[in-house]
Amino acid sequence: MISEVAGQYDAKEVEGRVRKFWEDRGIYALARTMRTGGRKFFFVDGPPYTTGRIHLGTAWNKIIKDSILRYRSMNGFEIKDRAGWDMHGLPIEVKVEEHLGFESKKDIETYGVDRFIDKCKEFALSQKDQMTEQFRTLGAWLNWEDPYMTLKDEYLEAAWWTLKRSDERGLLERGFRVVNWCPRCETAIADAEVEYWEETDPSVYVKFPIVGEEKTFMMIWTTTPWTIPANVGVAVHPDFEYSKVRAWKDDLDEAEILIIASPLVESVLREGRYKDYEVLDRFRGTELAGLEYEHPLADLIPAQREIVHKIHLADFVTAENTGSVHIAPGHGLEDFELGVAEGMEIFCPVGEDGRYTKEAGEKYAGKYVRAANGEVDEDLADRGLLLAEGEIVHRYGHCWRCKTPIIYIATPQWFLKISEIRDDMLDEIAKVKWYPDWAGSARFRDWISGARDWCISRQRYWGIPLPIWICRDCGKKEVIGSMEELRLRSGAVVEDLHRPAVDLVTIRCSCGGEMRRVPDVFDVWFDSAVASWATLNYPGDQEEIKEWWPADFITEGHDQTRGWFYSQLGASMVSFGVAPYRSVLMHGFTLDDKGKKMSKSIGNVVSPEEVVGKFGADTLRLYVLSSNAPWEDIHFSWDEVGNTNRMLNILWNAYRFPLPYMILDGFDPKRTTLDMVQESLRPEDRWILSRTNTLAAEVETSMGSYQLQRATRAIADFVLEDLSRWYIQLVRPRTWIETDDPDKLAAYATILEVMTTLAKILAPFAPFTAETIYQNLVRGTDPQALESVHLCNWQRPREELIDSTLEEEMALVREVVEAVSNARQKGGRKLRWPVAEVTISPKREIPELGGLLSVLKSQTNSKRVTVAAVGEMPEMEIALNPVPKKIGPAFKGEAQKVIEALKGADPLEARDRLIAGEFMLGPYAIAPDMVEFIEKIPENLVAADFSSGTVYVDVTLTEDLRAEGYAREIIRRIQDMRKEMDLRVEEKIEATIRLDDEVVRGLLERMRDHIAAEVRAARLEMGSDLQVRGFLVKEWSIEDLETTIAISRG
């Protein structure tokens, strides 16, 4: 049985009930297993980091995934969709450190690495559980029961295997490199982990004394004075022009000779507050190469006294500041590369904790570098080598987790040689299908083109240990690919591959020495990078990968261009040599209504829970899906969320409206199928069926290119425009028919077919609402039907039901109805009052409306609808206008009389005469140019335009029309009173109407039976001086007429 649905759309109730149903009945698992054998669709979930709370962007991400997977599933695909969790790395270490009140790595060592690791694991797992629940609330169907987790041993093995493969292919390398370094976390961090924002730093101009030339200096500029102790060289651009200038302040004898790029001389001297200068020489940068200078702080730093400092050439030098760059190969990426190329010493007197080492000299040793900026400045000033100091606000990199400004230091690290396989990567991404196209062809391509070797080692604890063992005696390296391999090589059985247990495992080297694991762990980006095979339990399981890999589809936000899109590609290229995914949908970010990033500090963050709490998950889902193309950023708007909710509410009302009637009539869709009522279908029934199937086709097309916004907007338009505003209005009177009329049954069967199809179309996007409708309308009437709408096949558009001509005709009808209602408003005739005639006067060919004339009549409340031929209009009235400009010169003094006479003339006759060629008005001969004829719409007609013409509405009131109009006024008011009394639809009443106007009473008398029937009155009394008594008595004014109505239960 179909159940009645009382009340408004209550998302919380609907969604809670549906979720329980899915869980109790294991619908998700059923949906997956029933598609076994279908075409395979391998989806890899980009694992969210286990932060504990999801935000709007994460919610959007999972909603996109869920909608696409539900759609795929309904289309018969066998889906692999393990949810994933990214659980290692610094963020969790930092959280646990905070929780334990730690400040440095030493605290962790003291506390015990094993206990620390346990805490991290525990923390990550609890965060995962919280987030799972939040995702489930959104209706996101992924395999939550058996997710892949980066902290599992199988997962660690996948990473190990990958590294072993890259080593076998010669792509793993140990290198001494300058890396981004977080001095707080005491670890290298990836480029992807550096966050840039504005920072105030010193801006200093320093004089480097040239060897053997008195008072002559090379000018450099830097924002990091702390790197000056590590200075080894200066770079100039080979093509720039440099000037040697003599500059002085007050005293010419105090003059100094400075070398500065020519265009920058004046600005540098201004910084140094010089009064005047003269140019001594000009030369190209190339001529400076090889020039020697003294380190400005050589007296403080013994090590610097051993180093020869020279000027070098480099293309990266820009014509800014002094046009010369101070080079500290131990503290800059370009510096390092230039240093290696030019054979400079890589001097790095800074330790992992960000403090100077003894190498920096006694004065600096032990000091934190960024805090030492001021001291370096002072020391330079003391030696007369500081030309100017100031401050600059610029973008500077920070550790993305602890927000500490990063430094660059040279350390030994492990690298994947991405630069060697860059071209292969570019070839591979060209084979991937990108949505939108530019995500791959422009954005990702650009990123790959600039990709450097990937530093995969981190000096931390909570991560996948690097499976690299090194012999202490001969230095030989061995990469272990699995737990089993480790056992075979070492004889040790390790319970958990994490640190610290794995650190204790030693291997016997072929040289007889002992091999120990390097203490590093993997960069956490490497974890998720191996997801596409780790989720298939490869290499532990060798079969799954053959069946599924590579991924058919992944989708993440555009920040993942440098993140997961890249890390996966890199890991896959070094191990398999091909891209790990076939298609990628890049989605946008959720911004606030102003288009600004949501951030806690601005306080403009909207959480998914907040939206779900107010409006429900289906509203949130439809909102994020329909608001933009997926690849554009969403400007979150509560107004639009409210709108989306309203649409669902209207859908809900449309869905529940016919139910009481169907129930009352005991309608059984199995006994009265659409096929059986074929003959009784009205044109509007065929129309809504056609529209429904056209909708299915539109959704299919849009989903083909992941245009989720088009799919969901088409659905919303259908619900609002076609279903609610039109079909429901048309079908209403038919549901009130009391007998077993075929017309009514046809309407029921149509509604049921439409709603059932709509539930299936809606299922991928608003799964809760769709399920609710399906359960009631389909399962409620057919217990044999599939248990859930999400088990159904996608509703392919039924071509035989699509009638595009009919759709065009109906579109025209709707336009005409709108125009008529416009005209009625102009003519002051409200819809409740019938009109005698509507004339459609098209200006171009319009579709035949034969079958839809009845719709037109009922919706315009008119007695007759006529369609005129193209260009034909109702007969117009003609008015005649004299033209004084012509009459004046012709008749002079008589002109006024002529004009008067013309005004009194019959326009029609005048026109006929003029056409005939002679028009005498008394004694006056009127020429054609003396008058003009104006066509006027007759008084009784009101006109309004529609796109292909004009409609004319005859608003003349006849007695019959007035009778009907008043009757409808009375009926409406009695209905209103019935409602007020809360009467059931089928209950009878007794009514008394007191009405003084005799004429109107006479009119109403003629409609007595009609009125009584409409309001279900067993007894209806009308008169002028009646005793008006009843359960409910109300006074009304209809137009300018006062009346009192009383009703009681009959």
Add this chain to the structure above:
RNA sequence: GGGCCCGUAGCUUAGCAUGGUUGGAGCGCACGGCUGAUAACCGUGAGGUCACGCGUUCGAAUCGCGUCGGGCCCA
């Protein structure tokens, strides 16, 4: 500083790949209608320098170049 994307009514947006009759919607606002979906629903109206500038063209929201603003990524 560089790459990519975006910028249309107060707000959210369609249209832009293939330039062509007065640039469509929804929300909000004003006025009106409907009243057996009713703490709903519908119509009409006002509201637009299509971010700005230059160019290509008979014709530009649409194509090109530049500027400004927003986003992501990089330096």
